[in-house]
Amino acid sequence: MADQVRLSKVALSADFARRVEELSGQSPYRCYQCGKCGAGCPFAEYMDLLPSQVLRLVQIGDERVLDAGAPWSCASCLACEVRCPRGVDIAKVMEAVRLLSLRKGRTPFAVDEAASRRLPQIALVGITRKMTP
Amino acid sequence: MNTILYYPGCGVADQARSMEKGAREALTALDWEMQEMSRWNCCGTVYSLATDDLMRHVGPARVLARAQDAGQERLLTLCSMCYSTLKRSEQFLTADRERLDRVNAFLDDEPDYRGGLRVVHLLELLRDEIGYEAVQERVVRPLQGLKVAPYYGCTLTRPRAAGVDDPERPTVLEDLLTALGAEAVATAERVECCGAYLTASSPDVARRRAVDIARAAIAGGAELMITSCPLCQYNLDTRLAEARGSSDLRVPSVYFTQLLALALGGDPAVEEHEIDPLPVLAARGLSVEVKA
Numbered sequence: 001m002a003d004q005v006r007l008s009k010v011a012l013s014a015d016f017a018r019r020v021e022e023l024s025g026q027s028p029y030r031c032y033q034c035g036k037c038g039a040g041c042p043f044a045e046y047m048d049l050l051p052s053q054v055l056r057l058v059q060i061g062d063e064r065v066l067d068a069g070a071p072w073s074c075a076s077c078l079a080c081e082v083r084c085p086r087g088v089d090i091a092k093v094m095e096a097v098r099l100l101s102l103r104k105g106r107t108p109f110a111v112d113e114a115a116s117r118r119l120p121q122i123a124l125v126g127i128t129r130k131m132t133p
Numbered sequence: 134m135n136t137i138l139y140y141p142g143c144g145v146a147d148q149a150r151s152m153e154k155g156a157r158e159a160l161t162a163l164d165w166e167m168q169e170m171s172r173w174n175c176c177g178t179v180y181s182l183a184t185d186d187l188m189r190h191v192g193p194a195r196v197l198a199r200a201q202d203a204g205q206e207r208l209l210t211l212c213s214m215c216y217s218t219l220k221r222s223e224q225f226l227t228a229d230r231e232r233l234d235r236v237n238a239f240l241d242d243e244p245d246y247r248g249g250l251r252v253v254h255l256l257e258l259l260r261d262e263i264g265y266e267a268v269q270e271r272v273v274r275p276l277q278g279l280k281v282a283p284y285y286g287c288t289l290t291r292p293r294a295a296g297v298d299d300p301e302r303p304t305v306l307e308d309l310l311t312a313l314g315a316e317a318v319a320t321a322e323r324v325e326c327c328g329a330y331l332t333a334s335s336p337d338v339a340r341r342r343a344v345d346i347a348r349a350a351i352a353g354g355a356e357l358m359i360t361s362c363p364l365c366q367y368n369l370d371t372r373l374a375e376a377r378g379s380s381d382l383r384v385p386s387v388y389f390t391q392l393l394a395l396a397l398g399g400d401p402a403v404e405e406h407e408i409d410p411l412p413v414l415a416a417r418g419l420s421v422e423v424k425a
Binding site: 119 | 178
């Protein structure tokens, strides 16, 4: 077993990386994986992938990022955006991944009904906008 | 009396009325009047981050076009989210003639938006035009001894190009508190997001964020927090009160406009809170009546 080399059979797609780039207006290749975005993200502890890992999957064109939970824990708070040493607006990349996921018919968000009683309109409008492809 | 055209937004017009009442009271004391737009719609609450959905700029564009049609060069907002969404849309549209034309094509029953309207947050008006020194001169009930943690949240200062202050080291709220005679307390969480609209999908995340923010405020010695956004206020009040194990973290929050009104001798319009701010105020000799 120790001698075996495992090769991944995951299909990678340069087109996917280009779609994210076009939709976000951000080049994912600017990211050099320093991890500062995830280090300061108030929601990183709820994410299955760190923001830098989301960017890495986009860079290599791995569409499995569309099934990740991380973009749905992002509140577009822009803490990463003001801190990124490479000037990547990561929230826009997260938005592009969310939109591509929604446009494939996925709906990972749900409004928690018990929590939505007495919610301010801005919370309801905000979440509805984020669920709209 | 100076006047400025004012956009309330849906939060301020409903559940955050105390934010507006405080602002009106305070501005009256400063010889300013907010004139509500005769017609307005929701700003959209969240700025569109994608390049291909121009449609989402139509809502903000309608607001901007109406303000301009009313002969104004600027528009005042109180809510940080409205401020950010309107300001960023304004910058996005004004930067590109083609985009602006396409959005205007959808405003067929409205005057066109010509670009260039200045979206102003109340804190900018207070700091840059009225001036904190003038505010200080009008203080009749100094908030002596009151230890307040400013909570900035996100959209007041981020992104940098559409913020009222430095996104990492803002002072606009601290400086206001100082002018009012209060003691501004620095906290580690003051610019970290409260969870925003995730409060609708993941209320537990919002509860845990509120707990972290309250814990940081208490660690800094604060007895009260101030906010500039109805959604921050909701999360720091309702979600904090609901959080398990938060009984020793019950730091009340009010809008900055309410403290401003109080210090300037007006009614701070304190309404029902989950975490009542009145005991903290009363302990500093600032008794306030709650109106039903």
